[in-house]
Amino acid sequence: MSFHPLMAYDRARFQKSERKIADEGPPFVFTPERRAKLDDILTKYPPDKKRSAVLAALYLVQEQVGYVTAGGMRHVAGILDLAPAEVEDVATYYVMFFKEPVGKHVVQVCRTLSCALMGAERVTETLSEKLGIKVGETDASGTFTLLEFECLGACDRAPVIMVNNAQWYECVRPEDVGRLVDDLTASKRDPAFSGCHLKVEA
Ligand code: FES
Structure with a gap:
């Protein structure tokens, strides 16, 4: 569902769970x-619990390719002694893993209640107009993907935007969007898919 009646929730395109996904595509090797x-991460787990590193392993696949490929899931399954379907279950459950190519900057606008009440819909609309894409789409140059996200955990600073799981923008107003996009366009920063919100930017 969407809090905005005109904006369909299209995130399923990126997170859809299709069992066949793990059977397709070229092979992958870290x-x-x-x-x-990954081997260093695995030292933190008992040998019979190495499956617990599956999220970290998938982040490494996404860091290497830009999204989680079927080959990447198979490779992770082999390393962690899991069935490919088990890895696929994890990859399709967590929204931070992309199953198809995304833009260099993945702009994710929180759409949950606090952000919705503070005008996230207007921010998303303005982003959509500025980027020339709808929610769930990537622009032709492969620079931006626009997505809606559920609560990012900073409700008192709503509306909130997260870019590439790393850059954080709070109290965003529609009139801020132009500068945000221009700054990202000019940025030399590589895509960041660390999954850790270590950087907090105003
Ligand atoms: S509702 Fe948007 S950060 Fe919580």
Whole structure:
């Protein structure tokens, strides 16, 4: 559902759960650096509990490719002694994993109650107009993907926008959107899919 009657909730395009997803696509192998990173993460778990590292492993796949591929899920399943379907279950449950290519900047606007009451719909509409794409779409240049998100945990600073799971914008007004997009367009920053909100930006 959407709090905005005119904005269909199209996130399912990115998070849809289709069992066949893990059977498709080319093979995937971690770069030596990412494999070493995962091996280091695995030292934090007892050998019979290494499946608990599945989220970290999927983040590494997304960091390497830009989204979670079927080959990446199969590769993770092999390393963690899981069935590919189990990895797919995780990847399709958590909304921070993308199952198809996204833009360099994934702009996610919180649409839950506090943000909705503080005008998130207007922010999303203005973003949509500025970027020339609807919610759930990526622009032709592959620079921006626009998504709606559920509560980002900063309700007292609504409306909130998160970019690439890393950049954080609070108390956003429609009139701020132009500068935000221009700043991102000019940014040399690489896509960040760390999943950790370590950077807080005004
Ligand atoms: S409702 Fe938007 S951050 Fe909680």
